[in-house]
Amino acid sequence: MARSRHADDILNINVGGKKYTVRRTDMLADPRSKLAEWFKPGTLKPIATDKGGNYYLDRDAKTFRHILAYLRLKKEKFVPSLALPSKPDDLAKGE
Numbered sequence: 001m002a003r004s005r006h007a008d009d010i011l012n013i014n015v016g017g018k019k020y021t022v023r024r025t026d027m028l029a030d031p032r033s034k035l036a037e038w039f040k041p042g043t044l045k046p047i048a049t050d051k052g053g054n055y056y057l058d059r060d061a062k063t064f065r066h067i068l069a070y071l072r073l074k075k076e077k078f079v080p081s082l083a084l085p086s087k088p089d090d091l092a093k094g095e
Contacts, residue, residue, distance in 0.1 A: 009023070009024050010022070010023060010024075011023070011027065011039065011055060012052075012053075012054040012055065013054060013055045013056075013057060014050045014052075014054040014055065014056045014057070015059050015060075015061045015064040016057070016058065016059055016060055016061040016064070017061065018064075020064070024039055024041075025075060026068065026071050026072050026075060027071065028040055029071040029072070029074045029075035030074060033071075035067075035071070
């Protein structure tokens, strides 16, 4: 399946078994991040896909939800700390 690599296209990403649908611009919100490196248009680094053709990231889905919230707020020029859960240490507990 051919995938478009336009700056604001929609991406389907499987993170540790949980599916996320995001705009590419969300993934590019922090240009220094590994996610921006992986998802920027024209990148030469292939990203693994699952059987359904979704991009696959072998990471914790619960934590990724907060990373995605951070990136969305950063893109919209809000205070990124608003993306943190009220008890950030709970992320490490796997609750």
